[in-house]
Amino acid sequence: MFLVKVNIKGGNLKVIKRDGREADFDSRLIYEAIIGANYYTEDKVDLDSIVIKVTNKLVGKDVVKVCEIQDAVEHALMVSKYKATAKKYIEYRSERDRVRETKNKWAKIGIDITSGEDTESQRENSNVPRGTVTTQVEMIKRLYSKEFANEFILPTKYKEAHTVGDIHVHDSAELMTKVFNCALIDYKYMFDNGFQLGNKWIEKPKTLITAMNVLVQVVQVQATLQFGGITLESVDEHLGEYVLGSFKKHFYNAIEDLEIEFNSMEGMELHPDDEILKSNFPKLVSIATRHTKQEVYKACKLLSYQLNTLQVRGESSPFVTIGYGTATTWEGRLLQECILQERLDEFDKSGVQEFPKHLFSVRSGVNLNKEDTNYDIYKKAMKTSAKTCYPDYIFPENQETHTGGSAYYMGCRSLLSPWENEKGEQVYRGRGNIGVCTVNLPRIAIESGKDKVKFWKLLEERLDLTAEVVKWRYNRLITLKAKEAPFTYIGGIFGMQLDPEETIEKVFAKGRGTLSIGYIGLHEVVLQMLGKETATSEEAINFQLEVLNFINSKIEVYKKDTGLGYGLYSSPSESLTDRFCKLDYAKFGSIKGITDKGFYINSYHVNTEAAIDPFTKIDIESNFQKLATGGHISTVEVNNLSGNLEAYEQILKHAHDKGLMYIGVNSPWDFCKTCHWTGELEVSEDTDYNYSCPECGEDNSDKVVLTRRLCGYLTTMNKRPPVEGRVKEIISRVKHG
Numbered sequence: 001m002f003l004v005k006v007n008i009k010g011g012n013l014k015v016i017k018r019d020g021r022e023a024d025f026d027s028r029l030i031y032e033a034i035i036g037a038n039y040y041t042e043d044k045v046d047l048d049s050i051v052i053k054v055t056n057k058l059v060g061k062d063v064v065k066v067c068e069i070q071d072a073v074e075h076a077l078m079v080s081k082y083k084a085t086a087k088k089y090i091e092y093r094s095e096r097d098r099v100r101e102t103k104n105k106w107a108k109i110g111i112d113i114t115s116g117e118d119t120e121s122q123r124e125n126s127n128v129p130r131g132t133v134t135t136q137v138e139m140i141k142r143l144y145s146k147e148f149a150n151e152f153i154l155p156t157k158y159k160e161a162h163t164v165g166d167i168h169v170h171d172s173a174e175l176m177t178k179v180f181n182c183a184l185i186d187y188k189y190m191f192d193n194g195f196q197l198g199n200k201w202i203e204k205p206k207t208l209i210t211a212m213n214v215l216v217q218v219v220q221v222q223a224t225l226q227f228g229g230i231t232l233e234s235v236d237e238h239l240g241e242y243v244l245g246s247f248k249k250h251f252y253n254a255i256e257d258l259e260i261e262f263n264s265m266e267g268m269e270l271h272p273d274d275e276i277l278k279s280n281f282p283k284l285v286s287i288a289t290r291h292t293k294q295e296v297y298k299a300c301k302l303l304s305y306q307l308n309t310l311q312v313r314g315e316s317s318p319f320v321t322i323g324y325g326t327a328t329t330w331e332g333r334l335l336q337e338c339i340l341q342e343r344l345d346e347f348d349k350s351g352v353q354e355f356p357k358h359l360f361s362v363r364s365g366v367n368l369n370k371e372d373t374n375y376d377i378y379k380k381a382m383k384t385s386a387k388t389c390y391p392d393y394i395f396p397e398n399q400e401t402h403t404g405g406s407a408y409y410m411g412c413r414s415l416l417s418p419w420e421n422e423k424g425e426q427v428y429r430g431r432g433n434i435g436v437c438t439v440n441l442p443r444i445a446i447e448s449g450k451d452k453v454k455f456w457k458l459l460e461e462r463l464d465l466t467a468e469v470v471k472w473r474y475n476r477l478i479t480l481k482a483k484e485a486p487f488t489y490i491g492g493i494f495g496m497q498l499d500p501e502e503t504i505e506k507v508f509a510k511g512r513g514t515l516s517i518g519y520i521g522l523h524e525v526v527l528q529m530l531g532k533e534t535a536t537s538e539e540a541i542n543f544q545l546e547v548l549n550f551i552n553s554k555i556e557v558y559k560k561d562t563g564l565g566y567g568l569y570s571s572p573s574e575s576l577t578d579r580f581c582k583l584d585y586a587k588f589g590s591i592k593g594i595t596d597k598g599f600y601i602n603s604y605h606v607n608t609e610a611a612i613d614p615f616t617k618i619d620i621e622s623n624f625q626k627l628a629t630g631g632h633i634s635t636v637e638v639n640n641l642s643g644n645l646e647a648y649e650q651i652l653k654h655a656h657d658k659g660l661m662y663i664g665v666n667s668p669w670d671f672c673k674t675c676h677w678t679g680e681l682e683v684s685e686d687t688d689y690n691y692s693c694p695e696c697g698e699d700n701s702d703k704v705v706l707t708r709r710l711c712g713y714l715t716t717m718n719k720r721p722p723v724e725g726r727v728k729e730i731i732s733r734v735k736h737g
Contacts, residue, residue, distance in 0.1 A: 014063045025064070027051055030073060034085065037077075037092055041084035050076050138316070142173045149175035158469050165443065165583035167466050168576050170436040170518070174227040175473075178480040180513070182228030182410040186430030186495035187218055188238045195491040197221065207249055211242040212299040216306040218493075223310075223318035225488050226432075229411020230320050232356075233429060236327035236335040243331035246295045247272055251288035260284065273330045293334060300338040304346065307356045317355045319713070323394075323408035325361035325381070328373045336377045340384045340391075347388040351671030351678075351705035354714045358391035359408055362656060382649055385665060386642045389707070389714060392633070392664040393652055399661045402626040409662060412712020414631040417567055419511050430495025431512055434477055437469040438518030438571045440580045441547070442600055445528040446588050455529065456550065463517065463551060467558045467566065470515040474564060478505040511565035516630050517555060518571030520580060521600040522547060523607050527593050534620050535610035541623055544604060548627040567630025570603030572711035577602065578725025597732070599725035602711060604628065605635075608729060613737035614638060615654050622658040633712050635664045636736045640679075664709065666733075671705040674698040681706050683731050687721035 013025035030051050038045045053076040058064055070093055077086035150159050153175045162169045171181065194203050197217060205211040219230055248270050255262045260281075268277045272289045303322075312318050324336050339358070346353055360381045367374035381391055396406035405418035407428035414433050421427050439462045448455035482489035483500035490497055494507045507513065525547060526540040527533055534540045551568055558566045573580075577599045585595040601608060604624035606617055614636035621634045634655070641648045648665065655663045668680030677695035683706070684691075691706050692699035706717040708730050715722060717730075 013058060013061060015069065016063060016065050018066060022063075025058070027055060030054055030069070033073065033092075034077070034089065037089035038082070038085045040088050041082075043082040043085045045082050045085055050080065050082075145173035145176040149173060155472065158465075158472070161465055165440055165580055165587075166462055167440065167469065168438040168518075168571075168580070169469055170438065170571075170576075171227050174435075175476075178477050178484070180226050180228070180477060180508070181433040181435045181516075182230065182414050183222075183226060183432035183493065184231050184233055184408065184410050184416065184429050185218070185222060185493045187215060187232060189430060189495045190218065190492040193492060193497070196486070197491075205242055205245070207246040207295070208239060208242040208299045209246070209295055209302065211239055212303050216303065216310070219307065219318050219320055220310050220312060221487050222493055223312040223320075225485050228319065228414070228433065229357075230318065231323060231359075231408050231410045232320065233323040233408035234326065235322050235339075236324040236332040239335060240327060240329055240331040243292065243296055243334060244271065247288050247292040247331075250291035250295070251284055253291075254284045254287040258283070258287075271330070293338075296334050297338045297342065300335070300342045301346075304342055304353060304356065308353055319411060320356040321359055321409065321411060322356045323359040323361060325359075325374070325377070325391075326363065326366055326396075328366065333374065333377060336374070337380065340377070340380050343384050343388050343390065347671070348676065350673060352389050352669045352707040352714060354707075354716065357412065357713050360385075360391035360393050361408070362393050362395055362652065363397055368653075368656065379645065379649075382645050382652070383642070386640065386645060386648050386667065387669075389664075389666075389669050389709070392662065393655070394662050395656050395660060398626075398656065398659050401659065402661060403629045409631070409633075412572055413570065413633045413662070414514070414516065415567075415629060415661075416514055417511065417565055417629065419565070427495075427512075430493070431514075432494065432508070433514045433516060434508055435470060435473045436516040436518045436569055436571060437466045437473075438520055438569075438573070438576060439463060439466050440521070440584070441519050442521040442524035442528065442580065442594060443584050443587075445525040446584065446591065446594070448529070450529055452529070459547070459550065460554065463554045466517050467515075467554070470517065470566070471558075471562060471564065474508065474513075474515055478503055478508060480504050508565075510563055511559070514565040514567045514630060516567055516569035517551065518569040518573075519551065520571050520573045520576060520603060522604050522624070523601040524594045528591070533607050533610070535606050535612055535616075541620065545623060545627070548604070548624060552627060568628045569630040570625075570628045570632040573600070573602050574710050574726060575723045576600075577729055578723040581725055597728065599729040599732075601729070603632065608732045609734055611734060614651050615737075617736050618651075618655050618658050618660060618663070622655075622660050625660055625662070633662050633664060634660055635666050635709065637666045637733050638735060638737065640667045641665075664712075666709050669707045671707075672696060672698050673703040673705065674700075683708065683717060683727065685724075685727055685731065687724075687727065689718070691718050 015023050015025050017023060031047055034045060034047055034050060054069070054072045057072045074086070074090060074093065077089055149172045154169065154172060158169060161167045191204050191211065194201060202214060205214055215232065222230060251270060268274055268280070270277065272285060272292070278285045307318060307320050310318055324339060327333065327336065343353070343358070362368050362378065364372070366372055367378040369375060385391055394409065399406040403418060405426050405428070407416050409415055410433060416428050416431050418426055419431065444455060444458045444462060448458055480503065481500070482498035482502050482504060486500065487493070489504050489507065490500060498504065522544045523533060526543050530540055530543060532540040534544060548568070555566045555568055581595055581598060581600045588595060590596045604621060606612070606620055617636055618634065625632045625634055636651060651665060652663065669678070670681045671678050672693035672695060675693060675696035675698065677693050679694070681691055690699055690701065691704050693704050698704055701718050704718065707714050708717055710722055710726060721727065
């Protein structure tokens with residue numbers, strides 16, 4: 001073997017490397033590459049002859065790129081008799097290219113985010129402000145995690161189906177670690193039994209203000225250990241004992257302050273409603289009651305303030321929902337009144353609060369009818385919603401009819417299926433959802449060419465694949481040991497304290513946890529298949545029902561075959577509305593009413609541009625909501641009804657009577673913090689548009705609050721704009737009536 005040196009014009013040939021640096025040509029590198037490829041073959045390569053052929057091709061050049069040298073080596077080997085070595089060299093070069101491309105891809109993620117080139121990724125989750133350093137760091141972590149999961153964790157079959165847009169594997173970035181989606185956390189169990197928080201053992205609180213502080217800490221920690229919503233259900237019932245604890249504290253403080261002799265509680269209960277206590281010690285009861293009411297209001301303000309200002313995972317607010325409305329006790333009613341009053345008071349200062357999301361439970365015999373004990377609180381809830389958006393409304397009686405049980409929703413819409421413990425008791429609190437995989441229904445309709453036989457066949461195939469994905473996710477999750485997330489699984493988030501070495505399987509097994517099969521775009525399906533839509537066609541309604549019933553029939557098979565808690569979920573599709581539509585536009589071109597508008601309509605919802613009244617929309621969507629028992633929400637768009645609560649109540653009453661389980665009423669909530677104007681601003685497709693107050697001209701984005709409901713929860717459009725498709729969907733919404 002000898003080394004070849006090429007001299008051109010009295011100097012060495014220069015090589016431009018891939019990073020732009022310049023180096024002298026060195027034939028030894030060619031020898032090394034060929035020897036490396038030849039090592040795995042039986043070829044007896046004449047190295048010198050191959051290198052000479054390569055260098056001869058370079059004669060006459062001053063500068064050459066690395067890839068040109070590699071092309072010359074590849075060609076010289078291919079035309080020689082050393083075919084096996086040529087094959088190995090090509091394989092080696094291909095692998096090096098793949099590795100290099102991967103490295104470049106990882107680098108590009110960080111560069112695009114920090115340079116501002118990638119703004120779309122920052123809009124996938126509208127619960128984060130765009131453009132800040134903290135958000136950039138969080139998005140880089142999230143995108144790295146997503147790429148890592150796609151490259152090394154998610155099976156190829158699922159990754160390919162997700163990439164092309166047949167299905168969508170939600171929250172794939174979270175596959176880096178074994179975490180779950182959303183939960184109805186059992187804070188009552190944690191308070192009753194105590195738990196470890198950092199370096200401190202937390203004992204059962206004695207007063208409400210302490211209980212609220214601890215509750216906020218629980219949320220803050222748990223929000224980092226899951227990727228979906230946290231719901232604090234029945235706060236008016238479970239926190240009532242701490243209200244009484246506060247009353248007891250203030251009662252005894254009053255005794256001490258007034259130096260009143262108080263030796264016995266015989267025949268009396270230390271409760272503000274106890275008639276004997278009120279009769280014997282009216283002044284003490286009055287003082288204790290006044291101070292208790294003040295503390296309850298402060299505690300509700302603390303909860304709201306903390307949950308709005310906490311930041312987890314960068315600058316995200318913890319996605320928290322609180323549920324209330326059913327308690328009829330003095331302390332339960334007081335909690336409800338203060339929660340609502342705080343919401344009203346805060347709106348007058350800063351406009352709509354995005355978190356916590358509020359759910360008000362409406363039940364006949366409790367608050368629905370004028371003769372019910374809590375009807376007055378229901379009226380206050382409607383006043384609050386009309387002005388501030390929340391609370392939204394759930395109807396447990398309709399849940400019981402359609403699902404066999406009732407529960408508060410997790411996050412913005414996820415609903416647990418009934419599950420019984422070993423005592424035969426229905427359990428909801430202390431359960432959760434593992435994750436979601438969504439089927440692209442409009443694509444199936446397009447690919448079927450309006451052939452229903454083909455449509456059902458494709459739908460079945462995609463559903464089977466989706467069911468595989470969430471089962472795979474379940475199997476991956478349950479290998480986690482409790483000690484790997486001790487706060488969640490040993491602390492009692494799920495109403496049990498596992499052994500540190502125990503796997504978490506029992507938390508989610510046998511239907512205790514839910515596996516969600518999501519869907520999007522039923523409107524586009526019927527429009528593509530029938531040329532009709534549900535707002536105007538009974539045939540379209542019937543076909544949508546066929547689709548949902550078919551999916552449910554498949555889900556029953558999956559449940560029977562696996563024993564797992566599959567459920568049909570009306571996917572929120574905050575950014576998926578945009579992603580699926582863009583992928584289908586790229587694949588199928590512009591299709592009128594389907595891919596041309598830039599978004600797909602959520603789940604079973606009526607066309608956003610349908611000019612119908614709210615009662616008709618409820619009539620139509622009540623056909624579908626009862627079939628999507630794994631999660632759903634219906635909404636209506638109205639003008640501000642703060643001055644017409646009778647109309648607001650009629651909408652809710654109609655929703656209840658038609659069998660809806662969950663409804664939100666959207667109306668103008670935009671707000672100026674400078675002059676306190678409230679009304680409706682026109683949303684611009686330009687997400688950089690600078691909105692101004694029509695009353696005083698204020699244009700500071702921190703002071704002009706433009707709020708819209710994304711899907712189940714809210715976003716401040718001028719601070720945290722969603723993806724392009726969702727913006728278009730929001731603009732397309734018409735008022736119902």
